[in-house]
Amino acid sequence: MSTTTPETGKSLTGITKVRRMPPEVSILLVLFGMIMVFEMLGWFKCHWDPNSLCESFVANKQRLSIIVLQVAVTGIIAVGVTQVIITGGVDLSSGSMVGFVAMVAASLAQASTNTRAVFLEQGWVDLNPIIPIVAGLALGALLGLCNGLLIAKTKIPPFIATLGMMVSVRGLAKWYTLGQPVALLHERFTWFGQSFDVGGFPVPRPVIVFIIVAIICHIALTYTRYGKFTYAIGANPQAARVSGINIGNHLMKVYAVAGLLSGLAAVMTAARAQSGQPGLGVGYELDAIAAAVIGGTSLAGGVGRISGTFIGTIILGVVMSGFTFLKVGAYYQEIVKGIIIVAAVVIDQHRQNKRRKTS
Amino acid sequence: MSTTTPETGKSLTGITKVRRMPPEVSILLVLFGMIMVFEMLGWFKCHWDPNSLCESFVANKQRLSIIVLQVAVTGIIAVGVTQVIITGGVDLSSGSMVGFVAMVAASLAQASTNTRAVFLEQGWVDLNPIIPIVAGLALGALLGLCNGLLIAKTKIPPFIATLGMMVSVRGLAKWYTLGQPVALLHERFTWFGQSFDVGGFPVPRPVIVFIIVAIICHIALTYTRYGKFTYAIGANPQAARVSGINIGNHLMKVYAVAGLLSGLAAVMTAARAQSGQPGLGVGYELDAIAAAVIGGTSLAGGVGRISGTFIGTIILGVVMSGFTFLKVGAYYQEIVKGIIIVAAVVIDQHRQNKRRKTS
Amino acid sequence: GVSMANSDTFLTVLRKGVETAAAAANQPVQIEIADDDVSKQLSQVQNFIAAKVDAIIVNAVDTSATAPMTKAANDAGIPIVYVNRRPDDVDALGPKGAFVASDEKDSGTLETMEICKLVGGKGDILVMEGDLANQAAVQRTKDIHEVIATDACKGMRIIDEQTAGWDPVKAQDLMTNWIAAGHKPVAVIANNDNMAIGAINAMKAAGWDMKTVVVGGIDATQEALATMKAGDLDVTVFQDAAGQGGGAVKAAIALAKGEKIDAKIMIPFQLVTPANMGDFMAKN
Amino acid sequence: MVSPTTMKIVRESGAVPGSEYLLEVVDVRKEFPGVVALDNVQFKLRRGTVHALMGENGAGKSTLMKIVAGIYTPDSGSFKLRGQDIQLKNPLDALENGIAMIHQELNLMGPMSVAENIWIRREPTNRFGLINHGEMQRRTEELFTRLNIDIDPTVEVRSLSVANRQMVEIAKAVSFNSDVLIMDEPTSALTEREVDHLFRIIRALKAEGKGIIYITHKMNELFEIADEVSVFRDGKYIATKQSGELTRDEIIRMMVGRDISQMFPKLIVPIGDVVLSVKNLSLNGVFKDVSFDVRAGEILGIAGLVGSGRSNIAETIFGVTPASAGTISINGKEIKMSEPAIAMANGMAFLTEDRKETGCFLLLDIQENTQIAVLQNKYVKYGFVQQAQLAKDSNDMAATLRVRTPDMQEPIINLSGGNQQKVLISRWLLTKPRILILDEPTRGIDVGAKAEIHRLVSELARDGVAVIMISSEMPEVLGMSDRIMVIHEGRVTGFLDRSEADQVKIMELASH
């Protein structure tokens, strides 16, 4: 949470200085450790069972890109929810938002080839892809703002406010086309979900978007007033208020940003799925929160960094790909996944405490 | 985990003398208000659209019993999760526990008529219903204890610990019979899910269990040290520690109790559904938390009462039945449900503040 | 009153069938969705009984857990009709019970047998399962294994079998992971069309020629048929959702009127291939 | 080495071994990252004595006491209780062996009632093991009458003012009737009256042969109550003396290692015209019809007994608790103070009374804690924070106030109480306010820094800042104020000019 580099500021008294590594270091090690483990397991496997093809886990272009791609959407959401959690709140509605916004965006991105396009009568087909994208982002921001308003104006706990939104918005997603999926989207729109090739290396556009979003938000949280206030509110709302921060207004901003990012995630999902389904995004909110917490964000508020969340997200991706890599049986995957999530946090925390002691 | 924004105009020392009037009163009014509303809407409806049969909402034996029955299971879980939340924690794993425990209990409650009974070879069919019940409770308590151990020993946030359990235990539920449901249970077991008749009034056994559980836990929280410790830890862990409370040990107890109750809920569900399904209980954890918060439990910890949770649970039941009563379309139900959850909390909080101000 | 297992693409069509048929008979319907939760569905049925509906139509979340609902309805003397999925207690539905359904076992079998035919009964195949907590997924996967066990298809070998939870995006990711793992299947068998299409997207993204791999799904959704037209999807299975919905309503109304009707109406699955796809275009 | 449990049993059996010292700490060492909090310190406590600990902020007093109370475990060193070697593993061991502690930072459970807070873990139970609330109530009232505290045992602690919470802490500690009673700056939030009463309690305990460890930064208290004094400096043990054979200056020299003027003489500066003017300000149930002016360069002291409403008045003026009636005008312009932000926009600054609750961002580092308020209007371009410049200025500010820390990136939670207070003061000084409201500004601050702060405040006044200073410390109010406003139960009972003001007059007005 210390946002200036340890080096600035001369030691005030004769006391020996503390060497501070950024907290990401420890979680980064967890990530590497995990990759190593998969690498080794794969190696053993290939030696024991004959009919398994021997190949490296990470040294594989497609896998590298899928590892990130399959969590890019979760990651975009996680970047937003990290900010919410830093304020001491939580956002359970992001998954539902993905569902609803994806439906709306998709409905505006349909190709005229679709004889049952939602807005066929209005002739809203083959539209410029900007329209569904902007619509999606706007809708997301709007829904996020609703969260913010509820929390700021009515003072109800974010958990309950966003839980309500989670239920209602999922309802909206189903209601929008009465459960019908929205398919056959124009490829000028689905283009955003595809990969492009860089020297034989497939780079998925959602990944690029994820990285850009992460960088922007990292800067915003670390170097701007917006960021400072976000941390302050999470660390001690009363003190923040007495320090002249208008908590209500700021929370609305933060939740709107989170909503905007959910909207972006939704657009990306629709572009990838090449369709909108009311069921899209179920459970994404928990994955996103998990990514943030694995990355060192504290649900107590006041602590957390986007860089950590980024790594946390990658960890989730590695786990998923690792399972298919090792052909872990479908039934065991969930069991193990839960254990890994917990383990990651435990190891990370353990290391941090140790470092604190020994430094 | 959730720092709600400090109320504007609330003194830092807080200039409010808190009247000793039980907080349930306000939420109870919300409940009555809600019932009134449904009653009136139904009345209007019956006058406007001809082919709707005119009848009262509450003055209907079957409906009264189903209102409570359909939330009895959620309620039993909510009673446990309330205690967890009071310690400042949260339990996301209860839903998955219901799934897994229900499978196990059901597998031990099958009738010999079932040619594909899980433990047919072992001859474990037509067992005394005590066996599946005890097994279920024990398993629940054990899983809860795992939560407690994780949180007490590794000091990771309850949210992440129980999230991990949520994923893993759901995996166990599916793995247990590789997704196959467990059906054809012996009626000596399903008996517990049925209603018995009191003067033409159907009284479901799960409801009885729910009420008993609620009363016991209410006493435990209000009149025993177990209760005081629970509140103290949630209110201020540091203070609790310096007062000589062994936080770790106590948390383990609380989570074990929560697990035990999830196990009980699971047994009741299996008995009622007359089968065990790996998908049982999905999302129950959120309903339970919602019930607790609607009932006035604060996710910040240190505040909450079983009596409130009880009323909160009933409110959820009234909402569900109310929709069917008014023939609200499936798609609108979700939308409205979310709104109602939020509204209930808002109204309750609003009333409480008003009362404070004016006292 | 009508209680649907969930609101996936297929059941949505079925629901539409119910609504249109009801509208035709100007019989008001109250539709609830159980989100794949057995006890929720049971509660919904009990709520219907409390609301004294004329008849109850149930699209069972789990066909092995229909007994309590049947009993509740019978006790209240309200007709109950099971639609789409064949309840296990089919012979114990009583005078006021009926079902309009197809046998879930057929779908997976039809799909796999056709694929087996297309690949000449041998080669590596990948299986994409739906949500493992969901009966249809488990059943369809079981069918796949049974078909492959037959002599005709012995040559086929399942190299991996994973769940994508009915979700096209998850399916896409899973397929990409498989491609990354170097799998070169002759066929991909999915539990439903959504996942099949996801898999197709992934394979196309990886630059595979869809002629070289057989892909099968179930449901024959609009999107699926379009994909089939494009030559990407090779097999899907059609089930007359709308027809079932309508049939259920007719049966329900009849029972409510106290008329005597045949309590077992079977509506078979039909295999859809590029050859006969034309017949189904308009149906869903 | 005896186990805590055996020791406990021995104690309960009443067979108290007659060793000269209740408590002996030998060569105890405790390190925190970058800080040697305690460097092989010694400490001995006699029965029936009050032993004062003195030392600058961050000297290690609280740390030592936390070790004694079993909250921290020392890195090395031995520990004797009633002559027996013993190792306390947790607070429970300490409590059961007759060591109770009043913490410097209040440690109470807000949402629980006063009675519940005091008797937690010791609730009276009936024969079914159920808690007997009536009995608990009775015991609390009994305790309160004995200590002559006037607080309703059934109200939630969070609804009490800081001072009242402090009293609850004291009552709780006493209720253990332990042999060793540690008081870490118990009077920092109390006024003379409560202090006098507390001393009466202490003397009684002393008479019962109990040992009291008393930490304070208030010299006069020291000479009034302490028998022995131990002085610490930078985590090192300096010396132990009979308080009788010591003078103020000697102690200060031992503490600081050099001579300093321990009371800063206020600069007499020309008073400008009215900056802040308050008319008939009222807040339902707390205070009523408060009217006063503050002029540029003037320091208005607010005196009053605990719970008289001083803090609430300040809160209302700063817009934390909007008034129910009355007006606030700045430079003649009436302003509706509904949010602190508005007050700050009008050049106000407000150092709150409760460091932990409404001051520190405990999880954030010193830098963040220092800069948060000033970011409202300075050091920000296009939303970006001018970190370099800001770091330098905060650093200088911290240096002037002599904050004891490795660097500005240290989480403030790791600072000693007094050092936290210094950081909060620099937070507000950075904003260069024109109206400065200080609520117990030197609470828990050592003599050296106190003089420093008085100098700063007085210089601000010279530069034309209007200052309102709430203080429960008579010498401070008398020494610093140009005028003193006295509050009694939420009503202004009079103004005293610097010339006429003295302790007696204030007390009269404060308690009618």
Ligand SMILES: Nc1ncnc2c1ncn2[C@@H]1O[C@H](COP(=O)(O)OP(=O)(O)OP(=O)(O)O)[C@@H](O)[C@H]1O
């Ligand atoms: N938990 C901690 N982590 C790191 N450093 C700490 C911790 N607790 C105390 N310190 C450091 O140990 C030193 C002694 O702190 P301590 O609280 O004992 O001082 P003190 O004598 O009580 O000061 P004050 O008079 O202000 O209360 C300080 O430099 C403080 O920064």
Ligand SMILES: Nc1ncnc2c1ncn2[C@@H]1O[C@H](COP(=O)(O)OP(=O)(O)OP(=O)(O)O)[C@@H](O)[C@H]1O
């Ligand atoms: N949250 C609260 N609930 C009820 N009464 C309160 C609350 N906070 C303060 N009070 C009462 O309001 C009056 C003013 O409190 P305040 O803290 O302003 O007094 P004070 O003069 O500042 O004394 P001190 O600050 O030294 O405790 C006191 O009677 C106090 O007990």
Ligand SMILES: [Mg+2]
């Ligand atoms: Mg201290």
Ligand SMILES: [Mg+2]
């Ligand atoms: Mg005060």
